[in-house]
Amino acid sequence: MRxxxxxxxxxxxAMPIAALADGASEAVTAQTHAQLxxxxxxxxxxxxxxxxxxxxxxxxxxxxxxxxxxxxxxxAGNGAIPDTKDPARLKVLNDAVVLAESGISxxxxxxxxxxxxxxxxxxxx
Numbered sequence: 001m002r003x004x005x006x007x008x009x010x011x012x013x014a015m016p017i018a019a020l021a022d023g024a025s026e027a028v029t030a031q032t033h034a035q036l037x038x039x040x041x042x043x044x045x046x047x048x049x050x051x052x053x054x055x056x057x058x059x060x061x062x063x064x065x066x067x068x069x070x071x072x073x074x075x076a077g078n079g080a081i082p083d084t085k086d087p088a089r090l091k092v093l094n095d096a097v098v099l100a101e102s103g104i105s106x107x108x109x110x111x112x113x114x115x116x117x118x119x120x121x122x123x124x125x
Contacts, residue, residue: 023084024125026073027093030056030080031123033072034100037116046112050100053119057081057097064097096122 030053037049051069058064059079060071077083081093096119103115 022077023080023082023089023093026056026059026076026080026083027123028125029072029076030054030096031120034096034116034120034123037100037103038113038120040113040116043107043109043112046109046116047104050103050112050116050119053100053116054097054104055079057093057100059083064101092122 033049033052033056037046037053040046040049048069051066052072054064055066055069055071056073056076057080059073059077059082060067062079062081065071065079073079081090081097084090084093099115099119099122103112103119106112106115
């Protein structure tokens with residue numbers, strides 16, 4: 001039994017991160033950054049956290065990914081959208097990207113914060 005535990009631990013340690021990808025946890029991280037964006041004190045902060053949100057949702061190979069911005073989900077998988085199989089949840093995640101991108105493109109602090117809050121709300125599990 002002890003050998004099997006060590007063997008399983010060794011096999012898990014050897015697995016690439018993508019094999020352990022979890023779209024749900026990536027979506028939670030994206031939601032956290034959308035909430036941070038909604039509470040940011042200035043437009044730069046709103047935009048920064050919304051970029052993080054989009055990066056977590058679409059992943060490094062996805063449309064809208066911004067390599068100049070941080071990807072808080074870099075070690076969690078390929079992005080919430082690529083790592084999610086449920087069609088209903090995929091629609092929600094894609095809708096959240098549209099909301100986040102609208103906040104990124106908005107130069108009005110109040111409107112950008114609202115887009116961020118709407119994004120966070122959309123991402124609630």
